[in-house]
Amino acid sequence: MSSDELELYDSDIGEEIEEVEKIEFLNREDVELEMKTLISDVESIVEVNAGMCRNLLHKFKWNKEALLNKMYESGDTQQFLIDSQVMAKCDDKVKEAKEGDCDICCSSGVLIGLDCNHMACKECWKMYLKEKIVDNGICEIECMEPDCNLLMEESKIANYTTNSFILAKYRYQSINGYVAASSRLKWCPGNDCGRIVKIPDAETRLIMCKCETRFCFNCCLEFHDPIDCRLMKKWLKKCSDDSETSNWMNTNTKDCPKCSVPIEKNGGCNHMRCTNNKCKHEFCWMCMKAWQYHKENGYKCNRFDESKEKSRSETRALLERWLFYYNRYMNHLQSLQLEEKLKVKVSAKEEELQKNSTMTWVDVQFLSKSVSALSECRRTLMYTYAFAFYLKKNNNSEIFESNQRDLEMATENISGYLERELETKDLKTLRQKVQDLSRYVDQRRKALLDHCEEGVENDFWDFSE
Template identity: 45%
Template sequence: MESDEEGIYDVESDASINYNSSDDGIYSEGENTAHGEANDFMDEPTSYKCLTSDQIFNYMMKVVDEVNAILQLPPHITCILLNHFKWDKEKLMERYYEGDQDKIFEEAQTINPFRLKGKVVSSNTNNITSFSMQSTKRPLTTQEVCDICYLPSQHMNGLQCGHFFCIDCWNEYLRIKIIDEGQGQKIACPANDCNILTDYETILSLLRGSDIKTKYHQRLTDGFVMSHHLMKWCPSPGCSVVVKVTTAGTRNVTCICGHAFCFHCLQPIHEPVRCPLLKKWLRKCNDDSETAHWISANTKECPKCRATIEKNGGCNHMICQNKSCKFDFCWICLSAWSPHGSSWYNCNRYDANDSVAARTAQEKSRAALNRYLFYCDRYMNHRQSLELEHKLYSKIKFKMEEMQQHNMSWIEVQFLKKAVDILCKCRNTLKYTYVFAFYLRSNNQATIFEANQKDLEMATERLSEYLERDVTTDELSNIKQKVQDKAKYCEGRCEALLRHVYEGYDMDLWEYLDE
């Protein structure tokens, strides 16, 4: 919700919120986040903030004031310099005090205000604007010729570079730059041979109409966010919130709209696989679009009677509805379900011996395709299961209401929602473990990873099956203990898998295939 006084955003009513008065009342998340997914499992505790458009502009001006308090420059010049250095205050001040200040101003496409020797008074304001020309001041009390339309006008305005244009030409030029070209931070002087940037104060004083001023304000904040190395727009469609992290190492964040994503690549949270491998995987899936389309089909044949079966739930334990069959099997590997609970059964491990010996180029290509299909099939299946299991929230909601009618409080029945949260998180992790495993070279660490993956998969299937089938029929007195036990075990297996993966990252234990 939004605070009436400071515009502070909260994700959930029971979330732990840190209020920082020095940051203009911006919503902040720390180690204890509302969704518990602000950071990777092995990340150091970090924080991030969610900012609205108005808060972004206020924060931008605050940064300008902080830097200007040290550099003692006009605010609009400081803004241009900061934008040149991608709003990295430390980098700007380090370069500024290294010595060659004129070069910094030249690179930033502005003029050193300490080098200005002339003064010019704008004809339509009482402000005195400095410019770098050493020539005589232009008498703006008489009609002057615009450098664009070449028509005389008594309302001229110019930049520090000394180029003057009439108000009408200024407005048309700015309209094209802001509306048509989408520029904001880097609008240069209209003169063909000049690259001096127009500052925001000049632009705001020249623009006519509230609509274009609003659009310029939006372009200005867009450019600020795009150039700031610690800010990203939330990628959720229709969301206009910016997430600002405090350190570049922060990966997993959750916007106030509820969308959780990776700050580095803007993809949904993809633990345990890192961004470069995920990028390769998505590119590979896109290249093999026809194959990916085929393997993502919603139907499969029963391995016993060949009856066509459509999956309508997240659980992978399937029972053929053919009255003469009733075969129990695994939707992933199509094998009988009975051995899946045994410790020796490996539904999650790719067996290279199952592929034909690759002796020719054609056989190698076929073996590579079979291997890709193996991992992609499981990746797509867990993605489909995750989408279907989101429907569990509405199903569980009715169960929670039913339990409240049997003398259980609203707080006491929240264990069901938490269990579905854990299920979805584990299912999402499982989905990306197959991306990680596809590129992983076989060694002892890979074997341990596959064992953890199998344990997590078995725990996730047990929790999914119970929530989808048994929770609606079991006695109320038995539900809470069973759900909590299964959810806690499932969460523990997920943490064990992630801990092992991140230890491997830290110790550089993982070896990758060149796929």
């Protein structure tokens, strides 16, 4: 494949790739450097030590502008620092450790403490820090004295405990607080990844981490266009909720009116016999009364109980609708998983072509690109069924369903072709056909997503709750 052909093929997804390339992947040291820069900026303005500035920034969710505005509004910097829990109220501050009795454990020895003059032995401080940092997951740690809210500075924490695990935990929680406060930072949810993702602007949602985890920046779930984060969470909860099974049981089974064992109706006859060998109660499926009642009082099941039947019909209709979308969602998820085998097959084919023909690594990339396009379409289709489940009918929903149908057909075409035709000897035809199918399926995916995005921008989607 020529470089011109590659450029043409990539043009449809160029914007997506360009957006991904603007994303930064940081480690903890990178984030700590950002934190230190902010601390230094505040330190030069407020003129207090770095530990106090760190606590100030943490309290203001690392928003330097909000912190400084609040300080200037206060008109009294010292009182602002006291109210913000970073400066002690007393003037006579402890400079050194002293000998005495610990008020916590009553032992005698060297006592250490904060600028508020509340002191304790080192062992009590160690236990206190472990409780706060390890057990409670806190990095904003107040003085041990119940009525004192002065915050401990980072240097004090490092001096009062030498436990590397506790200090590492404190470091992580401090970084995590910074990440959580930022609208542009998120931890990658990939297993054992540990990277921190930094987006260029608030519009960026698709993240493709270096660990190959693909996720939505807003909710950290797998990227799920076209459905929004709120409905996606609802859908996943519904999928995991066994209430749907209860609905099915309510529609297709009934409890024996005598022993309450669930009975499934698997034939046309309404004369039921309980399957519980200890019961074997005979009853009417329609009215749930003992079958003997019909013998003695005549058949009365033709008398319609509107409220009960309406409830059962509505339950059945809702369940059937749910299963329609759920089964199609799961079908594409299963296909996506099964097509992992296709990736292996395609990789082997690429190696074979490079070995047995004049084709280079660049020349055979059309195969990998086609599998990537197929996977993208499977994911999109999967989430379109979650989207469609909540979507109310209107003219635009019909356009959506038409786009969905076109994408589904195009996806099955390329999937079928790759499954069947990889062993063909006609390499020219194979390359041309795969390129054509890949371009078309990507165009259909883009058309569907563009229409969904247009609906969001113009507010013509209406969703049921």
